[in-house]
Amino acid sequence: MKAMHQNSTLQYKFNISDELYRKVVARTNISLSNLGHEECFVCGTFRIHCKSTGREQNNISEDCDLCLSSEKHRDGYRKAREEYKLDSVKKDGLYVSADLQKVIMLPRCEMFKEIIFMPRLIAFNETFVPLETSKEIPYAFIWHEATSGRSKDDIISTFYNFLVAVGDVERVTIWLDNCAAQNEN
């Protein structure tokens, strides 16, 4: 929050106090969270491997399979990140990033004991967010377990509905954060 406030002061010449900035952000209903727990399996394994062998993560061993495979993995995601950045400024079509939010349990109200022991409704949210956010609007497809589940057919139907909703666009590029081998779309 502090870094965001400093950035707005520098970049947009905002002249508001840290306290007011926090209040305004709170009013927009945006919350900040640490994404550290979303580390992928390969990166997590390599991090533990480095810790247990006392090796720096940028100093890999040429005759260790784990080091080599994680380097290959790193090259892959760096290249993907570059392509993603390039796509975010392209104008020849629609470029979106698709993601399924982690399962939402409703009602979402942790402070009352009565609710903690209540049966919950499982809800899903698949979003398609334009890489260049200033022009296009994001799409969110929300459903719950009484409507449908989370099988590949359910996920595919969000892609279908997204393509129907965007309508007459010549070229649509969809970025996914899941493994290509699992991507059954």
Ligand SMILES: [Zn+2]
């Ligand atoms: Zn990784």
Ligand SMILES: [Zn+2]
């Ligand atoms: Zn190694």
